Amino acid sequence: MFAANDKAAILVEALPYIQEFYGKTVVIKYGGNAMINEELKEKVMQDVALMKYVGIQPVIVHGGGPEITGFLGKVGKETEFISGLRVTDAETVEIAEMVLDGKINSDIVTLLNRRGVSAVGLSGKDANLIRAKKKLATVYEGEASRKIDIGYVGQVETIDTRLLRDLIAHDYIPVIAPIGVGADGESYNINADDVAAEIAGALAAEKLLLLTDVEGVYKDYEDKSSFISTLAAADARRYIEDGTLTGGMIPKVEACLRALDAGAAKTHIIDGRLAHSIILEIFTSAGIGTQVVK
Numbered sequence: 681m682f683a684a685n686d687k688a689a690i691l692v693e694a695l696p697y698i699q700e701f702y703g704k705t706v707v708i709k710y711g712g713n714a715m716i717n718e719e720l721k722e723k724v725m726q727d728v729a730l731m732k733y734v735g736i737q738p739v740i741v742h743g744g745g746p747e748i749t750g751f752l753g754k755v756g757k758e759t760e761f762i763s764g765l766r767v768t769d770a771e772t773v774e775i776a777e778m779v780l781d782g783k784i785n786s787d788i789v790t791l792l793n794r795r796g797v798s799a800v801g802l803s804g805k806d807a808n809l810i811r812a813k814k815k816l817a818t819v820y821e822g823e824a825s826r827k828i829d830i831g832y833v834g835q836v837e838t839i840d841t842r843l844l845r846d847l848i849a850h851d852y853i854p855v856i857a858p859i860g861v862g863a864d865g866e867s868y869n870i871n872a873d874d875v876a877a878e879i880a881g882a883l884a885a886e887k888l889l890l891l892t893d894v895e896g897v898y899k900d901y902e903d904k905s906s907f908i909s910t911l912a913a914a915d916a917r918r919y920i921e922d923g924t925l926t927g928g929m930i931p932k933v934e935a936c937l938r939a940l941d942a943g944a945a946k947t948h949i950i951d952g953r954l955a956h957s958i959i960l961e962i963f964t965s966a967g968i969g970t971q972v973v974k
Contacts, residue, residue, distance in 0.1 A: 694963040701962065702735040704886035705848065707944075709876035709935075710788070711743035712893040714952030721791070724891075727958035728853065729795040736962075737848050740799075740855045741879060743872035744784045748776045763817040765833050768869050773832035776869045777803070780857040788855050799853040804860040805867065807843040810836055810875060812860025812868040834860045834868025836875060839882040877935040881942020888939045889961060890932055891952030896970035897933065899924055911972045913940055936972035947972045 708728070714720045731738050745766070749759045752775060760767040768776065785801040792799035804810025812834035816827040837860075847854050858875040860868045873890060880888035899906040899919070911919075916933050919925045925933060929949075936947035950957050950969030960968045 693965060697963045698734045701886060703737065705737045705739060705883050706731065706887045706889065706962070707739045707741065707876055707880035707883065707885045707939075708958065709741050709743070709873055709888070709890045710952075711745075711872055712891055712952045714891050714957075715742065715744070715784075716746065717953075720952065720955065723955045724952070724958065725788075725791045725795055727956055728792060729797050730959065731962070732797045732853060738853055739844065739848070739879065739883065739885070740788065740853065741858060741872055741876035742780075742784055742788060742855065743858065744776075744780045747784060748779050751775055751779050762828065762830055763819060765815070765817045765830055766869070768831040768833050770832065773867050773869055777857075777859050777867050780859055780869075785855055785857045792853060792855070797853055798851060799855050800847055801855050801857070802843070803857040804870070804875070808840050808861060809843055809856070810858075810860035810870070810878075811838040811840070812862055812870060813837045814862070814868070815870075832866065832868050834862070834870045836860060836870060836878040839878050841879075841882045844879070844883065871931070873931060873935040874938070877939040877944075877947075878942065880939040880944040880947070884943040884945070885939075886945050887962070888936065888944050888947040889958060890935065890947070890949050891957065892932060892949055893951070893953055894929070894949075895951045896949050896968075897925070897929060897972075901926075908970050909967075911970055913937055913972065913974050916972055933972060940972065940974050 714724050728738050752759050781803040789799045789801040815833045815835040817830045818825050819828055844854050858870045858872040860870050862868055897908045897911055916937060920930055932949050939947050948961055948969050948971045950961050
């Protein structure tokens with residue numbers, strides 16, 4: 681237990697950050713273990729509610745891949761991935777939309793509303809928030825590569841921020857499912873990191889926070905002393921090109937770079953397995969994770 685003076689010191693440390701970020705937009709990509717573990721889920725909702733109560737404007741973009749896979753299994757449909765992308769036929773995208781928009785999104789909204797803040801659930805189809813186009817998978821065969829169609833997997837084409845700005849101006853927290861709408865009204869399932877990055881850029885957000893299941897970025901993951909607390913965009917691009925960054929960290933860093941290029945001020949890759957990771961990043965001088973900056 682903290683003594684009273686320790687609690688006071690913590691609040692005083694948070695004060696300049698509350699002042700700095702008051703009225704600013706922070707986009708949170710909510711996913712990974714923080715969405716599955718009930719105790720962590722509770723901490724995330726507390727963090728978001730606290731942010732709202734001290735005058736920060738949070739916007740949540742959530743994933744849901746494991747839940748989609750689980751539901752597909754319940755209906756006897758196998759899940760296939762090509763180059764890390766889910767093969768998504770018409771039935772699969774219908775199920776993905778139902779799980780993301782109908783269940784996960786609604787659950788997050790309910791959890792936030794129970795904490796006294798007003799959240800509104802959206803998919804990218806609402807008011808044409810996310811216009812999307814088909815994303816092809818890249819398959820490598822030796823030194824050659826080719827693009828193949830894997831169905832209703834999308835990439836962001838444009839973000840229309842009018843609805844988001846209206847909701848933020850009227851004190852609501854937008855909670856967004858990563859479903860985009862195509863030119864003919866078709867639904868596309870889009871990677872939530874990509875959606876969060878594009879929305880953070882379009883809103884010129886003060887911060888983009890990507891909740892992950894790792895501590896942050898390492899030059900060599902096997903060497904814990906190689907942890908990078910601040911990564912310049914130019915270095916990030918170089919590390920991707922020369923192979924320093926590998927595996928699942930590449931799309932996370934690429935999402936940060938897209939957000940910065942599109943207008944976000946700062947981006948952060950933080951460990952969502954750590955209780956209150958959002959608050960630790962925003963309101964403490966030490967922060968956590970890796971910040972990727974211009």
